[in-house]
Amino acid sequence: MTDMKAQVDVLPGIDPRAPLLQINDLHVEFRTRDGVAKAVNGAGFSLSPGETLAILGESGCGKSVTAQAIMGILESPPGHITSGEIRYRGVDLLKLPEAQRRKVRANRIAMIFQDALSALNPVYTVGFQLAELFRAHRGMSRSDAKARAVDLLDQVRIPSARSRVNDYPHQFSGGMRQRVMIAMALALDPEVLIADEPTTALDVTVQAQIMGLLAELQRQRNMGLILITHDMGVVADVADRISVMYAGRVVEEAPVYDIYARPGHPYTRALLESIPRLDLKGQQLSVIRGLPPALTDVPRGCAFNPRCRYAKDPCRQDPAPPAYAIAPHRTARCHFFREVLGE
Amino acid sequence: MSDPNLITVAEAPDVSGKSRSLAGDAWLDLRRNKIFWVSAVLVVLILLMALAPSLFTSADPGACALSNKHKGPDGSAFFGYDFQGCDVFARTIYGTRASIEVGVLSTLLAGVLGLVFGLSAGYFGGTTDAVLSRLTDIMLGVPFLLGAVVFSGRLSGSADDGVWAVTLTLGLLTWTSAARVMRSSVIAVKSQDYVAAGRMLGAGPARLMLRHILPNSMASFIVVLTILLGTNIAAEATLSYLGVGLKGDAISWGLQIAEAQDYARIAAHPLIWPSVFLAATVLAFIMLGDAIRDAFDPKLR
Numbered sequence: 266m267t268d269m270k271a272q273v274d275v276l277p278g279i280d281p282r283a284p285l286l287q288i289n290d291l292h293v294e295f296r297t298r299d300g301v302a303k304a305v306n307g308a309g310f311s312l313s314p315g316e317t318l319a320i321l322g323e324s325g326c327g328k329s330v331t332a333q334a335i336m337g338i339l340e341s342p343p344g345h346i347t348s349g350e351i352r353y354r355g356v357d358l359l360k361l362p363e364a365q366r367r368k369v370r371a372n373r374i375a376m377i378f379q380d381a382l383s384a385l386n387p388v389y390t391v392g393f394q395l396a397e398l399f400r401a402h403r404g405m406s407r408s409d410a411k412a413r414a415v416d417l418l419d420q421v422r423i424p425s426a427r428s429r430v431n432d433y434p435h436q437f438s439g440g441m442r443q444r445v446m447i448a449m450a451l452a453l454d455p456e457v458l459i460a461d462e463p464t465t466a467l468d469v470t471v472q473a474q475i476m477g478l479l480a481e482l483q484r485q486r487n488m489g490l491i492l493i494t495h496d497m498g499v500v501a502d503v504a505d506r507i508s509v510m511y512a513g514r515v516v517e518e519a520p521v522y523d524i525y526a527r528p529g530h531p532y533t534r535a536l537l538e539s540i541p542r543l544d545l546k547g548q549q550l551s552v553i554r555g556l557p558p559a560l561t562d563v564p565r566g567c568a569f570n571p572r573c574r575y576a577k578d579p580c581r582q583d584p585a586p587p588a589y590a591i592a593p594h595r596t597a598r599c600h601f602f603r604e605v606l607g608e
Numbered sequence: 609m610s611d612p613n614l615i616t617v618a619e620a621p622d623v624s625g626k627s628r629s630l631a632g633d634a635w636l637d638l639r640r641n642k643i644f645w646v647s648a649v650l651v652v653l654i655l656l657m658a659l660a661p662s663l664f665t666s667a668d669p670g671a672c673a674l675s676n677k678h679k680g681p682d683g684s685a686f687f688g689y690d691f692q693g694c695d696v697f698a699r700t701i702y703g704t705r706a707s708i709e710v711g712v713l714s715t716l717l718a719g720v721l722g723l724v725f726g727l728s729a730g731y732f733g734g735t736t737d738a739v740l741s742r743l744t745d746i747m748l749g750v751p752f753l754l755g756a757v758v759f760s761g762r763l764s765g766s767a768d769d770g771v772w773a774v775t776l777t778l779g780l781l782t783w784t785s786a787a788r789v790m791r792s793s794v795i796a797v798k799s800q801d802y803v804a805a806g807r808m809l810g811a812g813p814a815r816l817m818l819r820h821i822l823p824n825s826m827a828s829f830i831v832v833l834t835i836l837l838g839t840n841i842a843a844e845a846t847l848s849y850l851g852v853g854l855k856g857d858a859i860s861w862g863l864q865i866a867e868a869q870d871y872a873r874i875a876a877h878p879l880i881w882p883s884v885f886l887a888a889t890v891l892a893f894i895m896l897g898d899a900i901r902d903a904f905d906p907k908l909r
Contacts, residue, residue, distance in 0.1 A: 338807045342734070371809040383801040388823045388906055390633070397819070398809060433906040449809065 276356055276365065283355030285489045286335070286374070286457050287311040291349035293330050293513075295560075296342065302560040304330040306513035306568075307349070312457065312489040317480075319492045319504035319521070321536070323557050327513035328493045332459045335491075336376050337366050353457070372402065375450035376459040380466045381442035385434035391418070391445045392430030398452045417448040421478060440471035444478065451482060458483070459491045464499060476503055497540055501525060506594075509533045512558050512568035514585070519595040529597035531573045531605050567598070575601045634903035644899035650892035657704040667698035669859055678875035690864070690878035691871050699859050700882050706860035707886070710774050711841035717779025718786055718840075719833050725783070726790025726829075731798060731817055741791070748784040753850070755781050756843070760852040769858040774847055778840045789832045793825035800824070827901050834897030838890030861886045 293305035305327040312318050320328045333339045335351055337358065351358045353373060358366060378384035386394060395414035399405040405413065411430070418426035421444040434442060443463060450458060460479060464472035480503050483490045494500060500507060500521065507524050509517040509532060517530035528534040538551045555572040558564055564571055570580040579600050580586070588596040591606065599605060638644045657664055667684050676693035679685075687696035729740035756777050764773030797803065798821060806820045845862020847853030854860050861882040868878035 333804075336808050338804050367810045367812060370807070376805075376808045378801050378805060380801060384805040386802040386806070386820055386824070388904065401815070402810060435907055446805075449805070452809075 276354075276361075276369070278356050280355035283352065284311045285314050285354065286491075287350070287352040288331070288335065289350040289352070291331065291334060291351065292347045293327070293334050293339065293344060294347055295344050300561045303563060304344075304513055304560055305334065306563065308510065308513065308515050309349075310508045310515060310518060312491060314456065314489055315483070315487045316506070317483065317490040317492060317504045319494060319500040319507045320510055321494060321497065321500060321507055322510035323495060325557050325560065326510045327560075328510050329461055330513075331510075332376060332461050332491070332493055335459060336374065337370060338376075371398065371450070371453045371455060373455055374457040374459065375453070375455040376461060377443075377446050377450050377463045379462040381439070381446040382434060382466075384446055385442065385449075387434055390431050390433055391437070391448075395430075395445075395449060395452060398449065402453055413452075417452055418445070420451075420482070421445070421448045423448075439467050440474060443467060443471075443475050447475075447478065447482070451486070454486065455488065457489045457491065459493065461493045462495070463492075465494075465496075472499070479503070497536060509536070512563050513560065514568065514598065515588075516569065516599070517595075517597040518588075519592075519597075523592070523595060527606055529591045529595060529602045529606055530569075530599045531575050531601075532569045533597075534605055535572075567600075575599070575604055577601070633906070634900070637903040638899060641899050641903070643895050644903075647892045647895035647899060650888065651896055654704060654708060654889050654892065657701055658708040659705075661702045661705065664701045665695075665698045667695045669695065669698040669702040670857065671695070678871070678878075680877070687881045688875075688877045690868060691875070692867075696864075696878050696881050699864060700861065700885055703859045703861045703864055703882060704885070706769075706771055706854055706858055707841050707844060707862060708889070709771055710778065710844040710854075710860070711837050711889075713775045714778035714782065714840045715833055715837040717775065718783035718836055719829075721779070721783035722786025722790055722829070722832075725787040727794055727817060727822065727825075729787070730791040730794025730825075731813075731821060733795075737791075740787075744784050744787050744791075747781070748788075750781065752781055752843075753846075756847055757850065757852050760847055764852075764855070770853060770855045771858070774844050774853050777847070778843055782836055782840060782843075786829060786832050786836065789828050790825060793828055794821055797821050797824045823904065826904060830897050830901045834894040837893045841886060841890065 288311070289309050291305050291308045292303070295302040295304055308327065308331050310318060310320075320331065322328045330339070330344070333344075334346055335358075339346065346359060349359070353369065358369060361369070385391065389397075392411060392414045395417060396407065396410035399410035399413050400407065415426050415430050418430055423429055423441055423444055429437075434445065437445060443466075447463075463479065464475050467475060476499060479490065482488070492500065492504060504521045506518065506520050508515045509524075509530065511532050517524065517528070517533045519529065524533060525537065528537055532553075535551075535553045539553060541550055553572055558568055558571075564581075566582045566584075567573070567576070567580045567586050570576040573580065577600075586598040586600050588598050589602055591597050591602045597605075665684065672692045672694035674693045676689040677691055679689045679693075681688045685695040685697055687700065690696050690699070725740050725744060729737040729744075759777040759780060760770070760773050763776055764770045803816060803820050806816050811819070842862070844853055844860060845865050848858075848860060848863045849866035854863060864882040865879060865886070868875075868882070872879050
């Protein structure tokens with residue numbers, strides 16, 4: 266294994282002591298005929314080995330676009346990364362030539378898609394697709410690659426992997442398909458795994474199994490995991506830290522227990538209040554008024570101000586609130602974080 | 609799906625062996641397909657007729673006697689005689705070569721052009737797409753007969769029988785529909801998650817195009833090509849009839865049909881037999897194309 270890894274360790278400027286993954290002030294926009302949609306407006310976070318960072322937000326808040334930008338699979342045009350840094354062990358991936366960038370994918374950073382059926386090529390058996398990875402990236406022989414494919418399917422707990430390896434993606438159930446997808450992503454031993462809503466397309470019992478599997482594989486491999494989701498329930502069990510995104514910005518970042526106990530941003534607070542709770546059965550569920558802003562027309566100042574009950578004049582004026590360090594290891598982009606925290 | 613833990617010895621795959629490829633699985637599927645075998649046998653028969661017509665008839669297709677004009681079947685002339693007193697059976701057998709040559713080669717040419725244009729236009733998009741698509745549109749705007757008369761006239765040398773000129777003409781004039789179908793399939797497939805997943809796993813443009821996009825875009829392309837094969841064989845007849853196709857003493861189904869149609873009310877058999885061969889050939893290729901297309905789609909297995 267180590268000698269195989271050595272083949273890809275040719276990235277210049279790599280610094281083993283630098284943070285595993287660090288995103289600084291990332292801006293992504295989509296230039297369309299209807300105008301420029303600013304999908305990500307200065308997102309930033311970092312990730313260490315073995316850590317699980319959850320990126321939480323409504324659809325359209327830029328969380329998937331951020332993931333695609335990290336992966337380097339943003340459709341361009343129309344997508345453009347206008348500024349920012351994506352540093353893997355100190356190397357800014359955005360400055361790498363495409364050929365080297367390609368080597369980072371799957372070898373260093375891999376991703377799991379939401380819908381595994383559409384993310385697996387329908388005309389090849391899963392074994393062939395897995396074996397292709399080993400043949401293309403590791404130069405393995407067909408039979409070695411096939412054996413590794415079986416081995417991987419075993420690792421993601423697919424029953425009778427030896428025979429299932431010759432099945433096509435559509436012959437698997439939803440949960441099994443997601444396991445295959447996980448196997449594909451982990452095939453080349455990446456250090457960072459991005460899971461973009463990995464359980465949204467699955468039913469609840471299968472969701473728990475997949476999350477359990479992910480957590481276990483992460484522990485075994487000491488991977489950094491970025492979990493993108495809109496489901497606060499999923500996050501609570503597995504994440505170490507949470508980044509809450511709104512309109513392309515990280516509005517709050519905090520360790521998972523702190524955020525549930527005492528949210529520091531009105532948006533996080535509103536999200537938590539809109540989770541149905543058993544002890545409040547029979548009462549009206551609180552909702553967040555209004556709609557997320559159109560990305561072509563993000564409000565001035567704090568993007569959340571039209572929907573915010575704490576909003577006052579400073580919130581409606583540029584610049585947007587800075588990331589206040591509201592507690593050790595916690596930041597929130599809200600001028601009135603003290604009120605939100607209830608101090 | 610039965611209990612996955614119950615695997616009989618016969619079903620258990622050999623893990624030591626190679627990965628089964630798409631083509632390998634398609635072949636396993638084709639082997640069980642009756643339509644595939646029927647059409648394959650027909651196609652082989654037709655190709656054999658084209659390569660070695662003397663295996664099927666000992667008669668000389670050029671030996672004609674006006675005294676036999678429009679006579680019915682006799683002796684080895686199973687299909688009777690045409691208005692020149694030529695043996696219809698012998699001429700139909702010998703006509704296979706020119707018809708198949710023109711039909712298959714012009715379709716292959718159209719296929720290659722359509723594939724290259726459609727795949728690059730669809731995959732690269734943007735300026736490449738704009739340029740290639742306008743080129744396609746321009747070719748599509750050329751009136752077929754006018755274009756064929758001009759091309760064929762310019763391309764054909766005086767000495768040869770015109771097969772190459774007709775093949776090139778038909779290929780150059782008919783690739784546009786294949787290119788358009790290919791382009792639209794590629795655009796549809798390109799936005800699929802598995803292409804993004806391929807990129808995520810480090811695949812370069814060549815691998816993405818050939819491994820992920822192309823195999824998933826072939827279905828309608830193959831259908832267009834099988835239809836094109838039939839129309840190209842028939843188009844050769846049209847061109848030959850107009851005097852810009854095959855020339856001199858060339859023999860082809862198209863020429864036979866063109867010559868026989870004037871006398872259809874007096875003697876139908878010189879018209880009917882080459883038409884039957886033409887129809888059977890086109891049908892065989894269409895069935896073969898369908899069977900192959902289905903075999904390459906795992907969901908239909």
